[in-house]
Amino acid sequence: SQQGEEDPQALSIQEGENATMNCSYKTSINNLQWYRQNSGRGLVHLILIRSNEREKHSGRLRVTLDTSKKSSSLLITASRAADTASYFCATPNSGYALNFGKGTSLLVTP
């Protein structure tokens, strides 16, 4: 079952601009994770935010979590062409795995 839903489905920006993508989920979670996938490749973990955290930074990435609204956002500042990829949010399922959303496809043009 897919727990998270990313929004927008696709995003096109120019280099230097900020990119914001959102994730909504349905049930209570202990943590929420963001992953990146370059075309035809495996996923790479970006950041994990726990339910008792509201904001987390990693380099040019900023993630927020609002458990009352069951939503999270990923902000990439000063985007580069190399940031072009699909971005997925993931939440723990009732077992021992992660559920992934359908992703946001980000295109950064020079």
Added chain:
Amino acid sequence: DGGITQSPKYLFRKEGQNVTLSCEQNLNHDAMYWYRQDPGQGLRLIYYSQIVNDFQKGDIAEGYSVSREKKESFPLTVTSAQKNPTAFYLCASSTRTSGGANTGELFFGEGSRLTVL
């Protein structure tokens, strides 16, 4: 280098044939996972294993089988019973957690693309 190796990268299968996708990790992780990804879609969980000789069905296990005889290896067999097997298959691993709510970071392989002719 530590990581997860999936093979083959590309695989073609005729209808009615079983095929096995390999997944090997040298990260000393207890947990391993198989996901399926269709174009423009998210990842759907096929099977996962928290420990050797134990595995659980995910959301779309029908038509697939797995084994976990060694900690390092978690092969996936796509059987002829799988109605629409053409997809991108991703294997992942993680350190074992005490409960689903605490599932941590997953490390992914580079994927295997299966096409049914």
